[in-house]
Amino acid sequence: MQQQVDLGKSVLKGVSRSFYLTIRLLPRLMREPVSLGYLLARASDTIADTEQVPAGLREACLAKFTPALKDKEVREELIELIRTSFIEYQTNDKERLLLERLDDVFHWYDCIIEWAWDAIAVVLDHICKGQMHDIRHFAVNRHASLEDAKALETYCYQVAGSVGEFWSEVGYQSNHRFSRMERALLDEAGGEYGIGLQLVNILRDLPEDYANGRCYLPVANAGDKEEIMRAAREWRQKARTYIESGFTYARSIRQWRSRVATVLPAMIAKETLDLLDRASWEDLERGVKVDRATVKRCLRQALFY
Incomplete structure (x- = not known):
């Protein structure tokens, strides 16, 4: 212990x-x-x-x-x-x-x-498969970007969407009245929520990935910063849609502490997307991150969600 x-x-x-x-x-x-x-x-x-x-x-x-x-x-x-x-x-x-x-x-x-043995093993299997595909695609096969939207969303599901489903399993095992939502719908919302959070990470880290010779967004020319930024606008909107599933998920949770913990990352992600909407490539290179005051504000809002 x-x-x-x-x-x-x-x-x-x-x-x-x-x-x-x-x-x-x-x-x-x-x-x-x-x-x-x-x-x-x-x-x-x-x-x-x-x-x-x-x-x-x-x-x-x-x-x-x-x-x-x-x-x-x-x-x-x-x-x-x-x-x-x-x-x-x-x-x-x-x-x-x-x-x-x-x-x-x-x-x-x-x-x-x-x-919890099986729940952790299942989610780790998804995550490691996504990470192995990432290595094969970029480091072994030397592709510069993911091939299409499906490939990006599959990757995001493996490394993060599966975590939303894991969250549901832990919630229900800990409290059989965890959510008001039907389990299948809850798992779907949790998966979408995780995809949205991973997209926010990808959109925030575009210059770092660019410097390492890769782009997770499906673009024709991964060496063209303007094309990457155009694609990023589209994917920020998709990320917002997925993050909304996080709010839906959180509203269904009965237990107060679980609900606060679940909605807080969605609130911070939404604030991050607002910053990314206004950010230039140079801003992204300097790093885009919500400040402590915003995190505290999100926490206060989450307490009463």
Whole structure:
């Protein structure tokens, strides 16, 4: 138990940024599986993004990630690969600490309630498949952009939309009266909500991805900044539509703490999209992020949602 508390404070807070606030708002029974799921997903994301490591090795490690949850031999192989091939390249101290403590995170997984084993394994499988496809598409096959809207939305579903469905599963396992909405409709809204949040991340990070030779938006010429910005206008509108599903999802939740935690990211995402609507390419390069005053305002609004 002390180790879990330590991971939550020393590791989770460091790598989760604003999402840490969302996790703290959750009811106790939801907090542990969501916290653990986030740490595991963030670890796989760090593996996927360590571009100093050959793409084939990153893909191989991600292929081991979900099996390592339940297969101790695979887990040992993965931990050793990470120790020898990934940790030394981490310039972010918080992400380095996460990889150094990954074996402890896996041990936390061993101790959680049984229903959460499968829920976390399912969502990690989706996330890792999306990350592996990302590596193959951009790093191995050297494509400059995703081929079409379906490819982008599929990727966003794998790495984030599936998290919306995971959120529903955790909610219902923690409280059988979690939502007023029919479960299938709730899962659909949660999936769309996650897609919207991932689109906001992509739209905010366009210059960083451009500098790395990739564009997640489906454009004909990924080297044309003006074309990327035109495509971004269209995808910001789509992101708004998906984020509205997050508000719909949140309104259906009966328990107050769960509702506040669920709606807060949607409110922050909506504010971010407003900033992106006004941002130039140079603004994006400097970084577009809602300020603390806006986050506090969103929190106050969420408390009475």
